[in-house]
Amino acid sequence: MKNNKGLFKIIALVMAIGLIGAILFVTNSFIGNPVSASFAKKAAKKHIEKNYSDLDLIIEKPRYNFKFGEYIVKASSKTSIDTHFNIYYRNGQIRYDDYDSYVLGKFNTLSRLQEECANLVRPILSEVQGLESNRTMVLVEKWEYEQKNGAIQLDMNFDRSLPVDMQITLQSDLENPSLKNVAHLLETAHHLLTNHGFKFTSYHLYSEHKDILLMVDGVQPADIESGNLESLLEDALNYEDKDEDYDVEKGEDKPEAPERIRVFIKDGRTQ
Incomplete structure (x- = not known):
């Protein structure tokens, strides 16, 4: 019996050492x-x-x-x-x-300027209905160009008049993402930001509320200021699903997609 107990202790010790070794091996592999x-x-x-x-x-x-x-x-x-x-x-x-x-290469500088700009515009945009708790992001539009931009200097302070092209992505939770409401939100946000001295080359919008997902890309200030933004969004949304009556034999071409602007809406409630 004593020999058996000693053997069991040795086996248990070997198993414990093996288990510890395995844990250490796995741990070393990951950390x-x-x-x-x-x-x-x-x-x-x-x-x-x-x-x-x-x-x-x-x-x-x-x-x-x-x-x-x-x-x-x-x-x-x-x-x-x-x-x-x-x-x-x-x-x-x-x-x-x-x-x-x-x-x-100015990656750190441009990244910091993006975030500093976003931190400034978020509280401003929180005044807009639908953007109260926005998580807006700002991105340099022409990254490679701006890396060579002589105006971008290491440790420079952010300035609203900085000659850098930036685009903005608004993150909303619109309860009713109708194109009329989307156009109104973009118009309100653009005018508010402009009044505060911010200039963006393009606007994007991402909204998710319950089962409704909305994405808008490529809206430029000129589109907003044209007064026809809702129509432009409608054209962009309907383009893929249009059944246009065009005759290939008569040389009629399918209409081209609206330039730049893309609109996508997914309503999970209808599936």
């Missing part, structure tokens, strides 16, 4: 391990000393990307809001960093 993370951090420090010693950078705790089996170390400047980038470590060495694209 890495402290030893490798330490090596990654040391390598990142040497990489910074060699290449960016003049930037006064601090580095964060390495993050493990299990998809690529690499550690990501974020480096940030103590004095420059737009100077931050990632350093990638794998198989015992630094693979590369994204300083050129994120800092010199």
Whole structure:
């Protein structure tokens, strides 16, 4: 009996060690391990000393990307809001960093300007019926062009007169997303933003309320100011479903889709 108990204890110990080993293996596969993370951090420090010693950078705790089996170390400047980038470590060495694209390429600056603009327009738009709790987003329209725009400088302040083309996506929860209401919402939002000194090259709208989903893309200020926005939205919505009486044999072509504007409505209540 004593021998059996000893054997059971050994088997239980081996199973426990095996289970712990399996857990550690799975954990390391997804979040890495402290030893490798330490090596990654040391390598990142040497990489910074060699290449960016003049930037006064601090580095964060390495993050493990299990998809690529690499550690990501974020480096940030103590004095420059737009100077931050990632350093990638794998198989015992630094693979590369994204300083050129994120800092010199102005990705960080443009992203920050987008968010600062969105933070300014959200409370303004909350005055519009249907946008009270909006989660509006602002995006640079011509990203590649703006990266080369000499007016965009590292750490610059956001200015409403900044010569950058931006488009805006309004996120609403319209209870009645009729085209008349949609047109009124876009008109009201545009005039309100214009009065506050904001200029956007195009407007998009996303609304989801209960079972009704609405998406509008490509509306430009000229469309809004034309006074015919509702008709333009109607043409865009009906285009795909139109059964136009055109005769191919007589050389009649199917009407082209309305330029730029796209409208999509899905009403789950009718399905």
